[in-house]
Each structure stands twice: as C-alpha cells, then as structure tokens.
Amino acid sequence: MKASDLPMGAVSRAGGSRADPRRGVVASLRRIRALIRRHAYLLLKSWPRLVSMMYYPTVTMVLWAFVTIYLAPTNRFLTDAPGFFIGAVLLWDVLFRGQLGVSLTFIEEVYARNLGNLFVSPLRLHEFIAGQLIMSVLRTLIGVGGACLFAWLLFRYSIFTMGLPLVAFFTCLLAFGWAIGLAVSAMILRYGLGAEELAWAAIFLVAPVSGVYYPIAVLPPALQAISWALPPAYVFEGMRAVLLQQTFRVDYFRNALLLDAAYVAAGAAIFAVAVHSARKRGTLLQMGE
Amino acid sequence: MAVTHAIAVNDLAKRFGKIEAVRGVTFEVRAGTTTALLGGNGAGKTTTLSMLLGVLLPTAGSIHVLGCDMLRERHRVLPRMNFTSPYVDLPKRLTVRENLRVFADLYGIERPAFRIGELAAELDLSDLLKRPYGQLSAGQRTRVSLAKSLLNRPEALLLDEPTASLDPDIGDRMRSYLEDYQRRSGCTMLLASHNMNEVERMCSDVIMLRAGSVVDQGSPGELIARYGRETMEEVFLDIARGVDEPAEKVVS
Numbered sequence: 086m087k088a089s090d091l092p093m094g095a096v097s098r099a100g101g102s103r104a105d106p107r108r109g110v111v112a113s114l115r116r117i118r119a120l121i122r123r124h125a126y127l128l129l130k131s132w133p134r135l136v137s138m139m140y141y142p143t144v145t146m147v148l149w150a151f152v153t154i155y156l157a158p159t160n161r162f163l164t165d166a167p168g169f170f171i172g173a174v175l176l177w178d179v180l181f182r183g184q185l186g187v188s189l190t191f192i193e194e195v196y197a198r199n200l201g202n203l204f205v206s207p208l209r210l211h212e213f214i215a216g217q218l219i220m221s222v223l224r225t226l227i228g229v230g231g232a233c234l235f236a237w238l239l240f241r242y243s244i245f246t247m248g249l250p251l252v253a254f255f256t257c258l259l260a261f262g263w264a265i266g267l268a269v270s271a272m273i274l275r276y277g278l279g280a281e282e283l284a285w286a287a288i289f290l291v292a293p294v295s296g297v298y299y300p301i302a303v304l305p306p307a308l309q310a311i312s313w314a315l316p317p318a319y320v321f322e323g324m325r326a327v328l329l330q331q332t333f334r335v336d337y338f339r340n341a342l343l344l345d346a347a348y349v350a351a352g353a354a355i356f357a358v359a360v361h362s363a364r365k366r367g368t369l370l371q372m373g374e
Numbered sequence: 375m376a377v378t379h380a381i382a383v384n385d386l387a388k389r390f391g392k393i394e395a396v397r398g399v400t401f402e403v404r405a406g407t408t409t410a411l412l413g414g415n416g417a418g419k420t421t422t423l424s425m426l427l428g429v430l431l432p433t434a435g436s437i438h439v440l441g442c443d444m445l446r447e448r449h450r451v452l453p454r455m456n457f458t459s460p461y462v463d464l465p466k467r468l469t470v471r472e473n474l475r476v477f478a479d480l481y482g483i484e485r486p487a488f489r490i491g492e493l494a495a496e497l498d499l500s501d502l503l504k505r506p507y508g509q510l511s512a513g514q515r516t517r518v519s520l521a522k523s524l525l526n527r528p529e530a531l532l533l534d535e536p537t538a539s540l541d542p543d544i545g546d547r548m549r550s551y552l553e554d555y556q557r558r559s560g561c562t563m564l565l566a567s568h569n570m571n572e573v574e575r576m577c578s579d580v581i582m583l584r585a586g587s588v589v590d591q592g593s594p595g596e597l598i599a600r601y602g603r604e605t606m607e608e609v610f611l612d613i614a615r616g617v618d619e620p621a622e623k624v625v626s
Contacts, residue, residue: 127468199463
C-alpha cells in the first residue's frame with residue numbers, strides 16, 4: 086500500500102522511516118546539508134534574489150571600469166596595472182558578500198520565525214554556524230562570480246589573471262567577512278531586527294582602513310596601526326604587489342590568515358554568547374518580524 | 375534503572391529580571407501517557423515548555439527528558455523528541471514538501487520522501503505538498519507543523535495548543551490521530567491547551583499552573599470530583615480565578 090492510500094487519522098504501520106541512528110560526522114554533515122538545502126530552495130526558486138546578488142557587484146565594477154578607462158591614458162599607475170580598480174572592487178565585494186552571506190542567512194531564519202524549530206532540532210550550534218558559512222561561500226560565488234563574468238564580457242578583464250594568489254586573497258577576505266557576519270548575527274539576535282541595518286552597514290566601517298583603492302601608507306599613523314590589525318589591509322597590499330611587482334607576498338598572506346583565524350574564532354564566540362544569552366532571555370522562540 | 379517517568383521536572387524556576395515567571399514547579403509525566411499543562415494566560419505554560427525543550431535556560435531546578443538531563447545533554451535527547459508551537463513558524467516561501475524535507479534531514483530520517491508521503495496521507499496534506507507554506511490557511515499550517523513534529527517518530531512530544539486553529543472536524547481528527555499515534559508508539563505527550571474537552575478526552579493527568587506555580591494536579595476525573603464540578607472547564611475557571619479551594623477540603 087502506498088503511503089497516499091492511507092486514510093487520514095490512521096497511523097501508518099509501515100516501518101522504515103525511523104530516526105537515523107548514525108552519529109558523529111555523517112549525521113552532522115547531514116544536518117549541515119539540511120540547512121544548505123533550506124536556503125538553496127529559497128535561492129533557486131527566486132530569480133530576483135539571484136539577480137540582486139549579482140546586481141550591486143556588477144554595477145560597482147562597471148563604474149570603476151569606466152573610471153579606469155577615463156584615467157588610464159594619463160595615469161602611469163593604471164598603465165602598469167590596468168585592472169587595478171576592477172580587481173580591487175571585485176575583491177572588496179568578496180569581503181562584503183562574504184559578510185552578507187552569513188548575516189542574511191541568519192536574518193532569513195529570523196524573518197521566518199524558524200529559529201525555534203532549528204534550535205529544538207538535533208542541530209548543533211557549530212553545525213548552524215557551518216551552514217551559515219557555506220551559504221556565504223555560495224552567495225559570494227554567485228554575486229562576485231556574476232560580476233567577474235560581466236567584467237570579462239564587457240571589458241575583457243579577467244580577475245583570474247592574478248593566478249593562484251587570487252585564491253589566497255579570496256580565502257582571506259571571505260574569512261574576515263564571516264567574522265563580521267557572525268558578529269552582526271549576534272547583534273541581531275541580541276537586539277532584534279532593529280539591528281538589521283548593521284548587516285548592510287557594518288562592513289563599511291573597515292573600508293577606509295582596508296586600503297582597497299590606496300596603499301595603507303597614505304593613512305595617518307594611528308589609522309595605519311588599525312589597518313595592520315585587520316586582514317583586508319594585507320590582502321589589498323598583497324594585491325598591489327601582485328599587480329605592480331608581480332610578487333606574491335607570503336608574509337602578507339600568513340599575517341592575514343593568522344588574523345582571520347583570530348577574528349573568525351572571536352566572531353563565532355560572540356555568536357555563541359548571543360545564543361546562550363537568547364536561551365537565558367527566552368527570545369529564540371519569539372524572534373521574528 | 376528503568377525510566378518510568380519520561381519527563382521529570384524538579385523545583386524549576388525562571389526569573390526574568392524581577393518577574394518570577396515560573397517558581398518551584400515540580401511534576402512528572404509517566405511514560406506513554408498524555409499530560410495536560412493548564413493555566414490561564416501568563417500562568418507559565420509556554421515558559422515551562424520552552425525550558426523542557428532547552429531553548430530557555432531555567433534560573434534553578436532540573437529537567438530530565440527520557441532519562442537525559444536537559445541542561446547538560448540535551449543534544450542526546452533532542453533527536454528523540456519534538457514539539458509544535460504557535461510561537462514558531464516555518465519558512466513561508468518553501469513548499470510544504472521542501473519544509474518537511476529540510477526537517478527530515480535535520481532529524482536524520484531515513485527514506486525521507488517515504489516518511490513525508492506517509493505523514494501527508496495521515497494528516498491529509500497530500501494536496502498541499504507542492505504549495506508554499508505561506509499560502510496555507512492557519513489550520514493547514516497547524517497540520518503541517520504537526521507533521522513536522524512527527525517526522526522523527528518522537529518518543530516525547532510537546533504540544534503547545536496543537537488544535538487551536540483547527541475547525542471542529544479537523545481538530546477531532548487530529549486528536550484521534552494523536553491518540554492513535556500514542557497507542558502505537560508509546561509516545562509521551564505533554565499538552566498545553568485551552569480546550570478543556572480536548573484535555574478531558576486525551577489526558578490521563580493534568581497539571582494546573584497559576585502565576586508560575588503548580589496549584590493542583592491529578593487526573594481529570596479526580597480534579598472534577600475534588601472541585602465538585604462537572605467538567606474540566608469549570609475546574610479550570612475555578613483555578614484560574616483563584617477559587618481553588620477544592621470542594622472536598624471545604625467539606626472536610
């Protein structure tokens with residue numbers, strides 16, 4: 086008998102679908118996959134969402150591409166590194182999209198009033214965080230990937246000409262985006278959707294000291310000290326070294342990775358504290374629009 | 375040692391600042407039975423259920439569910455329990471099938487498509503599986519939420535007003551379904567409800583809360599006799615309005 090043949094009100098006697106007895110890594114991966122599935126369902130059925138993810142990175146890339154075209158004939162710097170601004174804006178968007186990927190994935194759950202269901206399921210906190218981070222990677226690849234495609238189609242610029250260092254830059258910026266995204270998620274959990282604006286604005290606090298479009302050396306000494314405490318400074322200085330001197334600065338990469346490890350750990354810890362606080366205040370079941 | 379009480383709550387307290395939402399609550403729920411947690415608005419039912427689920431940390435006291443300490447090892451027991459509550463929702467843009475599939479994965483259900491089909495048939499959801507959850511009526515959402523709570527065939531099920539938005543016909547069928555499920559599975563249910571007919575029909579034990587404290591408990595028959603009333607509705611009104619001196623005590 087098919088399940089659909091059963092009359093309403095009759096509990097099926099067919100066995101089979103018991104809770105999976107597997108423990109450990111396999112069960113954990115399955116729960117993380119469930120979170121990915123949940124957000125993939127949402128993304129794949131909404132082309133406006135997909136377009137909006139690519140829209141902003143593409144528009145800013147186009148703006149900087151035209152600035153480059155305008156300045157290049159009279160600017161030796163841009164003659165030496167014609168893809169500088171486009172590369173910088175695309176990498177900046179890796180950071181921005183990486184952070185938004187974490188924050189918006191969390192905000193989706195808050196809007197859906199689904200946090201209670203998730204935190205009462207067997208899902209562990211580290212699995213929830215892992216799901217957010219993986220969604221961040223996917224959202225970043227879609228958003229920035231789209232902009233990269235348009236950069237090539239419209240301006241014949243390929244960010245992949247940076248070669249393997251691009252992987253290092255991408256990894257370091259994404260990880261710092263995760264750290265800020267987790268901290269923003271913690272703020273939303275603590276202060277409610279009133280703090281949602283942080284998801285869009287928080288990253289711009291570090292923009293002036295990240296050295297995206299100019300060397301850290303142009304900043305006042307106090308700001309330089311702040312810059313060198315943040316991974317993006319090493320990434321964008323490293324990008325300039327690749328574009329202008331064709332050199333990959335391993336020391337920059339190492340410093341960025343170490344700082345990223347500390348910031349991601351701090352972001353995860355802040356989020357864990359916020360969840361613990363929400364469990365004390367009883368807001369996990371009540372958060373929503 | 376065999377666990378005879380599926381749920382054991384001891385001296386449970388929850389304080390929000392100066393407000394004592396729950397104080398000194400102690401009760402046990404026998405395995406395989408349905409117990410009602412009753413009380414007026416603000417009596418502490420949802421707060422107590424939230425602590426039982428582990429999404430709210432108590433200020434004091436202990437909670438054991440299926441033999442596990444919920445404060446220390448909740449993740450050992452969460453795969454074996456589930457809940458439904460009007461305070462949570464499911465993602466509205468996902469279809470019913472997608473929502474159930476996500477939770478089937480979260481609970482590690484083998485053959486999830488079969489289990490979803492099974493529950494859809496049992497809860498009359500088959501025609502709704504392809505519809506976005508946000509487009510369903512309140513009653514349909516309640517049934518989907520109930521399906522979600524049964525995906526993992528829970529051994530302990532916490533139900534916060536499970537039939538509140540259902541019409542009498544569907545509500546009656548849901549109650550029959552839950553009774554049937556319990557008979558077959560031996561599931562322990564803790565039910566918070568304002569429907570006293572439902573409580574009389576489904577529950578072997580009742581715990582009455584007022585202002586965060588347990589003010590009385592017993593079977594519906596015992597409580598009705600003790601208060602000299604004819605229905606649980608009248609007992610509830612007596613207790614909720616503070617007329618909680620049982621008739622048998624007054625007589626004695």
